[in-house]
Amino acid sequence: MSKHGNFRMDECAVSESIGFIIIFSIVIAGIGLVSLYGYPMLLQHQIGADERTMEQTMITIQNDMKLLSYSNVPYKDTALRVSGGAMSVYETADTNQDFEFEWLDNGTWNDLHFSPGELRYVSDQGTAVISFENGAVVRRQQDASGSVMLAEPRWFYDDNEITHKKTVVIFLTALKTKNNRDLSLNGIGNLQMSRLEEPKVHELSSSVGNTDLRVKYTPDGSNDYSQAWHNYFTGSSIIQGGLDIQGDYYVIEGIDQVIVKQYNITITNI
Amino acid sequence: MERLNDEGQWIVLMGFMVCVGIFFLALIITQSTVVGQTTSEAVLEFPKTEIQDTRSEIIDIAKDWETYTTAKRTNLMDDLKVISMARKNAVVECSITPGAVNDSYYSYTRIIIHYNNGVTEYDETFLLSQPLSQPIP
Numbered sequence: 001m002s003k004h005g006n007f008r009m010d011e012c013a014v015s016e017s018i019g020f021i022i023i024f025s026i027v028i029a030g031i032g033l034v035s036l037y038g039y040p041m042l043l044q045h046q047i048g049a050d051e052r053t054m055e056q057t058m059i060t061i062q063n064d065m066k067l068l069s070y071s072n073v074p075y076k077d078t079a080l081r082v083s084g085g086a087m088s089v090y091e092t093a094d095t096n097q098d099f100e101f102e103w104l105d106n107g108t109w110n111d112l113h114f115s116p117g118e119l120r121y122v123s124d125q126g127t128a129v130i131s132f133e134n135g136a137v138v139r140r141q142q143d144a145s146g147s148v149m150l151a152e153p154r155w156f157y158d159d160n161e162i163t164h165k166k167t168v169v170i171f172l173t174a175l176k177t178k179n180n181r182d183l184s185l186n187g188i189g190n191l192q193m194s195r196l197e198e199p200k201v202h203e204l205s206s207s208v209g210n211t212d213l214r215v216k217y218t219p220d221g222s223n224d225y226s227q228a229w230h231n232y233f234t235g236s237s238i239i240q241g242g243l244d245i246q247g248d249y250y251v252i253e254g255i256d257q258v259i260v261k262q263y264n265i266t267i268t269n270i
Numbered sequence: 271m272e273r274l275n276d277e278g279q280w281i282v283l284m285g286f287m288v289c290v291g292i293f294f295l296a297l298i299i300t301q302s303t304v305v306g307q308t309t310s311e312a313v314l315e316f317p318k319t320e321i322q323d324t325r326s327e328i329i330d331i332a333k334d335w336e337t338y339t340t341a342k343r344t345n346l347m348d349d350l351k352v353i354s355m356a357r358k359n360a361v362v363e364c365s366i367t368p369g370a371v372n373d374s375y376y377s378y379t380r381i382i383i384h385y386n387n388g389v390t391e392y393d394e395t396f397l398l399s400q401p402l403s404q405p406i407p
Contacts, residue, residue: 042296066315070359070387156388158361167361169388201356259355 047126050084054121054130057082058137059151061119061191065135065173068195069263070154078191085123088184089267092117092174096220099134101170102249103258104211105204112202112260117175119267120223129223135173138228147228157239157252166255168213168238172262183270192268202260213258214249320358321385321392324350332366332381332398360387370397377402 057080067073092115101112116134123129127142135153140146158167177183185191204211215233219226233250234242243250331346338346347364354362363384370380378397385392 038293045297071314072357154388156386158386158391160361160363160384160386161393162363162365162382162384165363169355169359169361171359261359 043125047084047123051123051126051128051130054082054085054087054123054128055137055139055150058119058121058130058132061132062135062137062151064191064193065132065265066154068193068265069171069173069199074196075192075194078193079188080185080191081188082121082185083187084125085121085128086184086186087119087121087270089175089177089182089270090118090120091177091180093180097133097223097225098218099172100214100216100218101202101260102214102216103204110202110204114172114174114262116173118223119175131223131225132175133225135171136228136232138225140223140225140228145224145227147225149228149232152232152237155238157255165257167257167259168252168255170258170260172260174262174264176264176266178266178268183267185270189270191270194266194268195263196266197264200262200264202262204258210254210256211258213252213255214246215243215251216249315389317358317360317385317387317390320360320387321390324354324360324362324385325383325394325396328364328366328381328383329396329398332368332379333400335366335379336368354385358387360385372402375402376400 060080061078064076064078068076095115095117097115097118099114099116101110101114103110114134119132121128121130122142127144128139129142130137130139130150136149137151138147138149140148153171153173155170156168158169159165217226217229217233232238234245236242239252243252245251327350331350335343350364351362354360361384365380365382367380369377371378376399378399381394381396381398383392383394383396
């Protein structure tokens with residue numbers, strides 16, 4: 001009893017070299033675990049952070065576009081950092097996606113086609129593609145078919161209590177570059193934009209009232225954001241309950257006034 | 271055999287703790303992102319002066335409403351709507367009803383204003399008082 005209760009036990013079998021081997025293998029195992037799991041996890045976080053930073057940057061750009069269009073500011077400069085990928089400017093003429101608007105105007109269907117142009121960020125290491133398209137910020141993954149809208153454009157429907165006139169106002173944002181130059185950015189840069197043209201206004205020529213507005217979105221086959229726009233049209237952002245679906249078209253029925261304003265924004269430099 | 275010296279074990283322990291600390295700091299740094307829309311931008315977007323301007327114009331028009339011809343009334347209202355849409359992208363509707371409410375000394379013009387620019391919707395009913403030339407005894 002006294003032999004086992006004693007703190008100083010028999011240490012004859014304790015070897016310093018075995019102790020060293022145990023500690024050394026723990027250290028090696030630790031380094032191995034960190035380089036196998038820890039470092040890739042940190043890298044993954046870095047990619048995720050780059051993509052999230054880019055989402056926020058796009059929303060900042062959307063705010064600048066709002067200032068240029070709705071607040072009548074002629075020039076705007078934004079310093080931005082694009083990391084983990086590249087951001088490119090696509091002109092209206094270079095984009096394949098198309099918005100189609102139809103409304104009945106004095107007995108004839110008025111048909112308006114619009115290619116918005118695009119500011120597109122494509123992640124190198126990750127799979128995210130984030131775009132500014134027609135006033136909205138949309139995002140998709142390269143290997144998946146869906147897409148989401150991160151920030152919505154300012155389209156609205158107004159039904160007032162005084163005259164009960166139902167108005168739909170649609171804002172279109174077209175991107176252009178100076179002399180049709182191809183522009184892209186990776187790293188820190190300055191996005192210079194201007195809007196020196198007055199907006200083009202398309203509206204009902206007569207006040208006949210009670211028309212339907214039909215909207216159709218045709219996506220760019222290689223960069224499909226149709227799910228994002230579908231969710232925007234059928235959600236309650238424009239009108240409570242969303243737009244009705246009729247084939248390929250999204251429809252609002254029984255409106256009295258349609259106003260479509262197109263702002264042309266020139267990307268001077270990036 | 272000589273006994274092992276374990277006096278320095280706290281150094282190893284501190285090393286582990288610092289490692290864990292640095293790891294968490296790295297996690298926090300990767301989480302940090304810039305903000306998209308700042309509060310000041312959201313405040314700038316609120317159309318306070320636009321609503322005040324529209325309101326002031328409409329009340330000015332309402333003061334002399336009864337002296338205007340029907341054609342002039344329509345023109346004024348149409349201009350107001352067109353200018354609001356062109357410059358401020360807002361749908362403005364209003365109705366002016368003189369003598370909607372009366373009491374012994376005043377006649378009240380009822381003004382209903384509706385303003386909507388897609389982000390902010392504003393509705394107001396305002397009673398504009400005008401003294402009666404012949405107060406009811």
